[in-house]
Amino acid sequence: MGMRAFPENVEFMVLAGECYIGCKDAEAALDTLMKCVKYARSKGGMGKEEKQNIQLLLAKAYLLKNEKDMAITVLQGILRENLDNDDALTEYAQLLFSLGPEQCEEAMTVILGVLARKQGDKRAKEVFAEMMRDAKGMEVLKKAAKSVFNDSAALVYLASCLRDHSVINSSLELFENALEISPNDPSIALIYIHTLEVIDNHIKILNFAQDFMKRYDSPGIGCMMHSCLNTIYDIIFSNILSGTGDKIELAKELDFETPTPEASYTYTDDDRYFLAFVFTVVKVLFVNGHLCGIPWLLKVMSSFYQGRDLHKSNIRNEAAYFNCIHEIMKTFSDHLPDLRAVPDDNVLYFVGDSHCIPAAWQTLNAQVFKTLLITFRMSL
Template sequence: MKFYVHTEEPPFTMVVKWNDSDDQSLQKLIEIFLGNFKLKYFMEARNIDESTLEVWKGKKSLNICGKILQSIKNMDDLYIKWKPKSSDQNDTSFQSSEIKNQLDKPTTTTQLIKSEAAENSSQKKHIPKEKNQSYSVQEFLEIATTLSSKQKVQHAIVIFKDILNKEPHNQSALVGIADCYFNAGRPADSLVYLKRVQNTKNDTAFKLGKCYVEMGKYDKAIETLMEYCKDLRTKGGTTATHKQDVQVWLAKAYIGKKQTDMALVVLQGVLRENQEHLDALIEYAPLIYPLGPKQKEEAMTILLTVLVNKRATEQAEALMKHAYLLDPANPHTLLTYIHTLELIEKHTEAVQEVLNYIKQWPEKEIGNFRIGSLLPILNHFHGDVYLNVPDVKLQCASVPVITSYGSYSEDMNYLLAILFTLVKILFIKGANAFIRPISSLIDPLTKGHELHKTNIRNEAAYFSCISQLQGLRSEVSHVVPGERYVYFVGDSHCIPPAWQSIQIKGEERILHPILSTGTKIWHLREESTFYPKYNFNSAVAGIPDGALTIFCFGEIDCREALLLSVEKAKYDSLEEAIDCVVEIYISLLIRLKELHHWDIYIHPVLPVLDLTRSVVMQFNQRMMNRVQSETSLKWLDFVDSLLTKESGELLLKKDFEFDGTHVHPCYLKLLEESLQQLP
């Protein structure tokens, strides 16, 4: 089995793979831990009073004489705690100590400050004149606070810890590092430092209460926040907004305890004072929705306010349809409604809504193009969108379009986005006979307009990719139902391979796209409630049991999330962040295989973008290593063949360049070869 052993300060994690037949005690685990810990933190290890070492699992201290196999389960997280040896600290000067285990190379606090000062030349007072210059505690605190405000949380934590190593009771450093950990989603770590804060006059009690809520200690949270509320009333001097924020967190604690009535009373008090308090609205709407018709209407109004920034579920369909029907000519509300239908896999309904809109307002224009010009094509759409075949052979007609038309209005952009989304749905669902005729009409509308810089850039990117593919493929009237499919599950990278044929052990198979738009692997963890997970589950529900499947996710994690999560101190290194995401992915795929008996192949993240190629290749390497330990999953090992090295730099080969975001579909020959080589 595999489990993790951590320390909180200094931060250290040891991955343990334990033989299921090795029935030793936890004392042996402590010995192994000490040996590894000393290799990294030799000086700190000398200060450990080994007689006080304890192993903690959650809130429970384990008996170190107990057996490992009886005390620990696969994938458990354990924490080693101890008391330091007593010693006198006579050195009161503050010099920067060596900071270990940074993201890229060993550095010092002084070097961190040099780096930050170089980024912000206006703060010249922070630039050291001498290599070994000493700094005051206040200067270090200012730099750490600046780093934290710029989301460079990991560096801020390093400096705060350096201060606390010399001044363990420095109140500003304790609060600063506690804030860093709380904002990084680590309330237990934050609590450790908040408990050391001696002055609770300001908002330390509020911070403690928030930590308790996030940790699920709701009774303690209510006690702490109620006491803090009394102090605010007694002492005064605080803002109305702060009082409201405290009340919302108190309501969250009551919700955690399932004391809905108390939560409602508290939230209603906040909303009487401030009807636009977003956090209060988010907590309030789900509580009142089940209470009756009048409350449902109120909840719908509230959810419309926050839906754009919060999760969407199937209930959002009715909500967005309601909004659309209130203003049926508005292309923006129709676009939002269509995307909601996509989310819940109601693609036929989405196409029908677009068709109805065009029929109702055929005179609406994008530039000089009337959307009613599409009706001669769309009138041949009948029935279910999946593998839809028109009742006649469609021709690619052209309507004169003046491409020099000036900038589009906002409504024109939304109309264009609706048409782009229509093409995407038709393509993904295999209604291929409609793609070229429609694309030939709307592709000219994109010329001379920098749509990638507008708020319809995502819709434009999908259309651009699909439109370019039409020029690479022979004309296909439709996909034949009953073909033997390989289900290619992914984000937008499932578009270039879609509906192409490959050979697997002498048999022709069609790559059937299963699109989960904008999905990160992080969205798919068990505890996630974010809407891409709902979209993913809806999309894969249509794959038959026993099917051959290819999963292609991780590119968005590499592009948007991994480095940022390290910078914000959610993880201590890029490797740790990657391993966490990989573990989420592997665990998900194993569950799906057990549930559906799919034959699962894992597609590497495609290294198309220059800026993220280094992260992508690290991700692929660690993913491949992890997959090799799982006999139930198979890795498609071809990604190195996409790259060439020039002047020591890895570049995408010219043959595989396509639209700047996706790889050219000719790469399928590499995928095919990789599949042929696997058992």
């Protein structure tokens, strides 16, 4: 519409070119952008930034047509004028990586440079993820950025980029590298087990959680609950991971005083991440039907949760599902079947607050449904 009303408006031509590229219509994009260039020249040219923006769009359109030589020529023209054009460097890096093994390391160096300068750049993250999706991606990264593997924060950033683009195995490898450098960092431990949740590897989560709890010795609430949590986890995890199938009688084996933080104690960032880590482990146990040890974990954790306004903090999601499980176990703990007691049954645990239930869940169907705090319609 805008093009028809204003056929000689450069801004509309550029926007139309972007739209055609987004729709994967390379021919229409090239036709529109070339008209834009010709018209701008007839009117005395255009500014440097505007010109480079159109050149970048032309390069993307050529890439859609798989005309890599033309795309490289256009991008090189931009970079000759402005070597700091990160948008052009991003597209150039993607092209370079696809040309062969000799160019891969240079391409990785280029895209890492862009990410270092523009950490929130969505396109740069996408290109980096595509490189790492390649079978040789991790090997190239290790050659191109040796120093990164000595920096846990850099590894976490890159791993998060990959996780957000579903390059999960490489993401986990980078998180594991980060944990080797900072083994006691609860924020890294938390994001690592969240990533393991994506691939539904609860056994690996529980193995890691047990190891992390044993070595975690930072000051704060982690020390306050360290001993009793380890006692509980040793019993729960050993039983689950051994595969014996025996039902645990925790009440007969545990004898400790539940720790309680001082009301005046202010949680540090590490404290909150540690809590979120434990909350997530409780969730993993719950959703996999390992219920028998959860009441003890809730007993230990509740004094660290209650009255702390964690729903307003940066761990509000973890706090929300911990609270849901806490409430359901207080009310229905005698009615929920442990997974080991009924291995052949298909048991659905549906627990959530208003933030957990997507709008699509308007109706739930089940043979047996025990409800608590229902705020939506159910068909039973």
